[in-house]
Structures are given as C-alpha cells and as structure tokens.
Amino acid sequence: MRIRFRCLDVSALVATATLSLILSSAHAVPPVEAAHLQRQVNVMGTILFLHVEAPTRQVALAASEAAVQAVEGVERRLSTWRSDTELATLNRHPAGAELALWPELSADLSAAVRVWQLTAGAFDPGIGALVAV
Numbered sequence: 860m861r862i863r864f865r866c867l868d869v870s871a872l873v874a875t876a877t878l879s880l881i882l883s884s885a886h887a888v889p890p891v892e893a894a895h896l897q898r899q900v901n902v903m904g905t906i907l908f909l910h911v912e913a914p915t916r917q918v919a920l921a922a923s924e925a926a927v928q929a930v931e932g933v934e935r936r937l938s939t940w941r942s943d944t945e946l947a948t949l950n951r952h953p954a955g956a957e958l959a960l961w962p963e964l965s966a967d968l969s970a971a972v973r974v975w976q977l978t979a980g981a982f983d984p985g986i987g988a989l990v991a992v
Contacts, residue, residue, distance in 0.1 A: 894919040902930050904940040936964050939987055 896911040896919040909926055913919035936945045945964040952958045960968075971984035
C-alpha cells in the first residue's frame with residue numbers, strides 16, 4: 860500500500876513532514892495496483908491531496924481515513940490558522956516562562972527539527988514570522 864501527499868502551501872509542510880514520519884513507521888505492504896483512491900482535504904490553510912494505492916477499495920478507504928485523521932490530529936496541535944492549538948498556546952506563552960509541553964507536540968517539534976537538520980535548513984519550521992511580514 861502506498862499513500863502519497865501533496866500540499867498547495869509551504870506552511871502545510873510541517874503537517875506533511877510529521878505525517879510522513881508517523882506513517883513511515885507502519886509496516887509496508889507490497890504495492891498492488893488493484894485500488895486507487897484520491898481525496899482532497901482542507902487543512903492548515905491549504906489543500907492536501909491524498910492518493911492511496913491498495914489491494915482493495917476497502918483497504919484504500921481505511922488507509923485514507925487513517926491518514927486524514929492523522930493530518931487532522933497534527934492540525935489540532937500545530938496549526939497557526941487556529942487559536943486553539945497546542946502550538947498557538949505555546950506561542951502565546953511568555954518567553955522564558957516554563958511550560959510543560961504536551962508529549963505529541965514535543966515529538967512534532969523534534970520531528971520538525973530533524974527535518975530542518977536533514978535538509979540543511981532548507982525546511983525551516985521557524986519561518987512563520989518572516990512569512991507573516
């Protein structure tokens with residue numbers, strides 16, 4: 860089974876990178892070209908395109924739904940388009956004051972740093988302030 864993602868907006872790359880890391884730990888199933896499924900999801904201020912190839916339509920639908928739920932979970936933690944996310948709470952927190960991070964947010968931020976390191980800074984999770992200007 861294969862799942863491919865494509866985003867229209869660079870700001871959604873954090874979600875895509877995080878989701879790719881999450882799904883890369885899943886066990887791979889040899890690709891069989893029996894069922895193809897495409898979905899579009901509005902998330903993090905952009906459109907995410909999903910293309911799923913799986914042995915059966917039922918497996919493709921289940922994988923598609925799992926991917927959408929994972930992306931929506933990332934949005935609930937990381938979106939800068941919403942004020943009720945864990946990242947928004949962190950961003951509002953006074954600089955220098957202690958804040959216990961949620962375990963998943965901590966993992967997401969660690970993954971973003973890993974992608975930043977792997978791309979030699981080409982992917983910059985801290986670019987939001989520059990983009991806002």
